[in-house]
Amino acid sequence: MAVRQILTSLAACVLCGIISLAPTQAAPKKDAAKEAAKPAPSAAAAAAGGAEPTLIGQFGTWGAYTASPNGKKVCFALAKPSSSKTNPPNRPRDPAYAFISTRPAEKVVNEVSIMIGYTVKPGSESTLQVGGG
Template sequence: MIEYKENLKTATLEKMVSDRYAFRMRRLTTTMFLMALSLFFVIGTASAQQADPRALGTFNDWLAYSWNENGNKVCYMLSRPLKSTPQGVNRGDIYVMVTYRPKSKSAEEVSHVAGYPYKDKSTVDALIGNNKFVLATNNEVAWVPEGGSDEKLIGAMRAGSKMIVKGTSSRGTLTVDTYSLQGFTAAYQQIRKSCT
């Protein structure tokens, strides 16, 4: 079992979120991301400072942030797993995130970053109590598929005490990440309030 709770440091998570943010947006293709990244560097330092995440607070095991994306305020919350199995596998950053974009057609999005590429065309199970949610995957990110309901998953997260995420890496390794949902509701209310 790998313990992650002690690594829940704001500076580390801000950098992690900033570096990997584009990969969590399910509707952007890799090409669009590279174009946006190029544009980001062309615009310059002033725009880069505008895009830096701003902490909204810590809520037990969840952190909440906001930032500007194309002139629109975006809020998100994230948490790292309390435990992750198996031990000894090579993984990068692991976290679950809820993004709130009030001006977007899909205002709320839940995503899980596994720290490794998922097996091609595989799905991920998110288990909360007796509820099972099947997530789509692309590279190292899992999310509620088109036609699914982020609202239902968020509702279960608000009502639950823990969430278990099971996925399979491109090498065939089954991983299990266990998240605490303590503080989820308070963090969720904060991102809704801050981005309304």
């Protein structure tokens, strides 16, 4: 289990690096597939500490945002999972998201957060699969 956690953390760090190195792209024309991949604005607002975020660019299923809650700059990337199975099947849940945040005023860089969409039982085990397979 510890190896899986280390690999998951490593994959998240690599993803942070890729996103931070990605050049800013001009916004292409919107189509239905890209609109479906965009996270809901409420999730972006939650990641920005309640401030209204600004979309900087869309990189596949990841959106890069900036916001300034209480005058403090926050930058983050946000994505929805391509699949989110529940146990038992069809269990009600809020949307799930992954965030990678940078908050310079707090000296926080590339902080990874996962919102799974519901409260888990304390002490229970969870797994996160990054990539295919």
